[in-house]
Amino acid sequence: MKANQLIALLQEHDLFRSTTLPSDDTDFASLAYDSRQVSANGLFVCKGFNFSVDYLTSAIQNGATCYLAEQDYHVDTPVILVKDVRKALSLAAQLYFGFPQNDLFVIGYTGTKGKTTSTYLTTNILAHAFPKQVAMFSTINHIIGPKPQDQFKAHLTTAESFDIFHEMRQAVDNGAKVLVMEVASQAYLLDRVYGLTFDVGLFLNISPDHIGVNEHPNFANYLFCKMQLMINSRNCIIDADMDHFDEVYAAAKVSTDPEHIFTYGVNPNATLSIGNSTATLTDSEFDLTVHATNPALQDLAAHYHVAVPGDFNQSNATAAILASRLAGAQVADMQYGLANTTIPGRMESITTKHHGTIYIDYAHDWGSMNALLSFLHTQFPDHHVTAVLGSTGDKGEDRREGFAKALNQFADTAFLTTDDPGHEDPIAIAQEIDSHIDHDKVTTTIIPKREDAIRHAITTATNDDLVVLAGKGEDAYQKINGVDTPYASDPVVAEDVIAGLADEK
Ligand SMILES: CC(=O)N[C@H]1[C@@H](OP(=O)(O)OP(=O)(O)OC[C@H]2O[C@@H](n3ccc(=O)[nH]c3=O)[C@H](O)[C@@H]2O)O[C@H](CO)[C@@H](O)[C@@H]1O[C@H](C)C(=O)N[C@@H](C)C(=O)N[C@H](CCC(=O)O)C(=O)O
Numbered sequence: 121m122k123a124n125q126l127i128a129l130l131q132e133h134d135l136f137r138s139t140t141l142p143s144d145d146t147d148f149a150s151l152a153y154d155s156r157q158v159s160a161n162g163l164f165v166c167k168g169f170n171f172s173v174d175y176l177t178s179a180i181q182n183g184a185t186c187y188l189a190e191q192d193y194h195v196d197t198p199v200i201l202v203k204d205v206r207k208a209l210s211l212a213a214q215l216y217f218g219f220p221q222n223d224l225f226v227i228g229y230t231g232t233k234g235k236t237t238s239t240y241l242t243t244n245i246l247a248h249a250f251p252k253q254v255a256m257f258s259t260i261n262h263i264i265g266p267k268p269q270d271q272f273k274a275h276l277t278t279a280e281s282f283d284i285f286h287e288m289r290q291a292v293d294n295g296a297k298v299l300v301m302e303v304a305s306q307a308y309l310l311d312r313v314y315g316l317t318f319d320v321g322l323f324l325n326i327s328p329d330h331i332g333v334n335e336h337p338n339f340a341n342y343l344f345c346k347m348q349l350m351i352n353s354r355n356c357i358i359d360a361d362m363d364h365f366d367e368v369y370a371a372a373k374v375s376t377d378p379e380h381i382f383t384y385g386v387n388p389n390a391t392l393s394i395g396n397s398t399a400t401l402t403d404s405e406f407d408l409t410v411h412a413t414n415p416a417l418q419d420l421a422a423h424y425h426v427a428v429p430g431d432f433n434q435s436n437a438t439a440a441i442l443a444s445r446l447a448g449a450q451v452a453d454m455q456y457g458l459a460n461t462t463i464p465g466r467m468e469s470i471t472t473k474h475h476g477t478i479y480i481d482y483a484h485d486w487g488s489m490n491a492l493l494s495f496l497h498t499q500f501p502d503h504h505v506t507a508v509l510g511s512t513g514d515k516g517e518d519r520r521e522g523f524a525k526a527l528n529q530f531a532d533t534a535f536l537t538t539d540d541p542g543h544e545d546p547i548a549i550a551q552e553i554d555s556h557i558d559h560d561k562v563t564t565t566i567i568p569k570r571e572d573a574i575r576h577a578i579t580t581a582t583n584d585d586l587v588v589l590a591g592k593g594e595d596a597y598q599k600i601n602g603v604d605t606p607y608a609s610d611p612v613v614a615e616d617v618i619a620g621l622a623d624e625k
């Protein structure tokens with residue numbers, strides 16, 4: 121990467137301040153933001169809340185011949201000074217990896233809930249339409265090519281900019297033509313996708329979450345960050361039924377012609393309206409009606425079967441239908457993809473012989489718990505609903521009252537237990553949830569050990585009961601005192617309990 125090209129790009133974005141490089145003809149052999157990843161003749165980027173000048177010293181020892189930063193650290197190495205280092209890192213990564221986004225149709229999902237589910241649904245539709253050409257960056261894992269080694273676990277919902285463009289380059293080199301990715305609000309807060317224009321940006325919903333230390337200072341900032349996806353997308357897709365719809369639509373209109381803004385939902389005025397919806401305990405079906413003259417959308421008026429239950433998953437599926445049409449998929453691809461996708465830890469179900477239906481679901485805030493329990497309560501009003509849940513320690517304290525609110529409305533029994541307590545006492549967290557419970561409506565029992573709570577819930581459930589194991593999905597750990605402590609995972613514990621029940625044999 122030539123220094124003069126980087127400087128020109130930074131100037132274009134009004135980010136460049138000055139440099140002490142002796143010549144702007146310098147050619148960097150590598151780029152890194154972690155001192156441990158620096159190699160010979162590298163450019164090292166100094167950023168981060170916990171940045172230490174020691175990292176710069178060790179980067180220089182490891183081969184950095186220049187650093188890029190917001191301040192001069194007065195080390196005997198040339199510097200490129202910039203106004204905003206996170207934005208500069210994103211641009212430098214795009215230049216270094218040859219702007220891989222230009223060879224991809226990039227679809228980005230934001231929303232408080234449903235990003236992972238919709239990303240999986242879209243990926244599977246597109247994988248049917250364009251085999252071996254679809255990359256995916258989700259909270260659960262990343263796919264950057266068709267070989268087994270091209271799939272790996274994710275660390276963040278949206279990775280650091282350098283890693284995004286690095287993986288995009290690898291995906292393109294492995295033959296990808298489309299990328300489906302999750303865009304967390306933090307991605308805009310921390311400029312992880314700065315300078316990236318999405319071909320399609322989807323806004324699924326918003327409810328208060330991720331507000332606090334190291335996250336957003338308030339809801340307005342959370343909404344503002346999420347809305348940046350609309351401003352940075354060539355086509356926008358928005359849930360017509362969501363809170364703050366008008367603000368999100370207005371953000372989309374800032375940079376996108378209304379012809380390229382699409383809406384969906386049960387709302388009869390949406391571009392795609394969901395109707396004739398039917399649900400079983402384990403899946404659902406619906407029809408779509410098209411309210412647009414755009415000829416490219418007309419055949420989407422069809423019948424769809426989704427292999428995951430929940431009315432919210434019909435919304436996620438419809439978002440995926442619109443996004444995959446814009447990427448070129450046919451209705452047959454959509455019908456196939458939706459009918460054949462399950463998402464790890466999202467509305468996974470186990471049907472027992474005598475202990476009802478068990479759901480393993482990642483619901484871990486009021487919005488998701490409310491969506492899940494209200495769906496079960498409304499669709500299956502005669503069934504007894506039991507929930508097993510805790511609430512995370514060290515963050516999201518208001519979730520505790522939110523869970524109680526959802527339980528009071530839609531559950532009959534709750535086993536309150538441990539869920540990533542961090543540095544807090546899980547029993548105290550459970551008691552806090554319990555303090556907001558209306559005990560005339562919900563019977564609660566606090567059982568600290570999660571495995572025991574699941575065992576009690578399943579063992580005491582009878583034929584038509586619905587048992588929700590909420591919050592952990594397929595996580596095989598509990599975050600306790602800063603350590604990811606091994607935990608078998610909810611589905612494994614549930615299967616184990618069922619296997620041990622005499623009447624299930
Ligand atoms: C508050 C926050 O979001 N921090 C993220 C941010 O950290 P940062 O840039 O401040 O960097 P830092 O961790 O302080 O480290 C300082 C710098 O020193 C470097 N370093 C460090 C050690 C060393 O030996 N040498 C060295 O050079 C590091 O590479 C880094 O560049 O950038 C890092 C990647 O460069 C992220 O790993 C880190 O995420 C932390 C772990 C995190 O937990 N983030 C959460 C809040 C988050 O981002 N969540 C969202 C949303 C999830 C959702 O929607 O549910 C997500 O996208 O996952």
Ligand SMILES: Nc1ncnc2c1ncn2[C@@H]1O[C@H](COP(=O)(O)OP(=O)(O)OP(=O)(O)O)[C@@H](O)[C@H]1O
Pocket residue numbers: 231232233234235236237238259277324325432433435436465466467481482483484487488489491492
């Ligand atoms: N469209 C939706 N509206 C409300 N709740 C939803 C929706 N889609 C999924 N959920 C609920 O939210 C849970 C998490 O879903 P998913 O993992 O797809 O969302 P996410 O946006 O990736 O979440 P997170 O940011 O917490 O990782 C699901 O297990 C389900 O209970």
